[in-house]
């Protein structure tokens with residue numbers, strides 16, 4: 001069951017916004033009260049959420065519906081003055097990868113779904129910064145919210161400068177979930193099943209636990225990830241701390257959008273098929289051309305592009321996908337098909353999230369057999385890795401990314417996740433190397 005936790009059953013909502021001269025996103029995040037959230041996407045405002053005016057959680061296979069119902073209930077009684085669209089109040093959060101996620105380490109505080117309606121939201125647009133103060137239930141008094149807006153504005157204006165961005169914390173120990181022999185055996189077993197016609201594709205992942213030399217500064221890492229991966233979706237999800245444990249932070253910079261919905265316009269990405277970066281522009285271009293012409297990668301990619309188009313079709317009056325191209329990131333290059341669709345009726349973004357997750361870029365085909373293979377093969381809990389993370393607004397619009405190139409940090413330990421699509425022609429050694437390459441996105445920000 002979904003639960004909408006406020007201090008009272010009454011969910012009346014008040015939200016007020018004001019333009020502010022806010023210090024940097026790092027300074028605001030550094031001083032933010034828990035639980036903290038960050039969302040930053042290409043062509044969207046960057047948003048820092050502080051505290052929780054309401055929290056929505058759900059478990060099990062109906063978690064998407066439960067969150068949608070709770071979101072609709074929350075926003076149904078809103079008294080909102082946002083001033084600008086970007087500053088409107090939103091719910092931020094995400095879902096576990098599997099419907100029956102066990103919440104094993106390091107995911108103890110991450111249920112099947114968890115969304116936060118922040119008490120304070122700071123939004124950075126191209127046109128300046130906005131402060132939004134939200135209240136739900138007994139706190140939702142217009143006078144009290146307006147007073148809090150004044151206080152928060154003063155607090156934010158007087159925050160100290162964040163100073164220079166700290167470098168990586170350093171890595172002093174590593175533990176892999178998957179030994180090389182076990183990996184080879186798993187990939188070979190998957191390839192055998194694919195050749196026998198039992199499976200078409202399965203995405204197998206690994207986890208890497210690292211000991212940090214000093215505790216992680218999440219604001220600094222997010223800042224550096226933003227510099228290195230401007231075309232990616234950056235996120236931070238911090239649940240309330242568990243008993244006797246340091247705060248867990250799930251964060252990343254993912255190149256993959258699961259879906260965005262605005263009006264009846266849907267945008268999504270088919271992203272699958274990977275190669276490295278070259279030492280020179282010419283080598284980069286050579287690798288990109290090789291990727292575009294590589295039969296195994298094109299097959300792996302087209303399974304995703306085709307499935308995404310098919311899954312959107314029942315909702316859409318039209319689905320458009322141009323020819324596949326290459327998305328070049330700081331550490332890797334991917335085959336990419338941007339897909340757009342026009343809905344035939346109004347939909348909530350979570351209906352599309354539910355229809356699309358998990359795409360064969362992170363699950364496989366046929367979906368149920370691939371998920372079963374993932375559960376039976378991977379010796380760790382995926383938790384929220386490769387799952388939808390993003391935001392929802394009162395209109396039911398939103399953007400969700402696929403939480404790749406991600407890690408959970410807790411105190412001086414961080415767990416990184418990365419996976420690869422296994423198809424008929426997969427070679428275990430090459431797939432191993434691809435996992436290591438995908439770890440680089442976050443390892444480069446952790447290692448000295």
Ligand SMILES: C=C(O[C@@H]1C=C(C(=O)O)C=C[C@H]1O)C(=O)O
Nearest residue numbers: 271272273274361404418419421
């Ligand atoms: C599974 C991951 O990435 C996904 C798998 C890819 C592939 O197999 O080529 C490429 C991009 C992502 O869709 C990951 O980064 O962990």
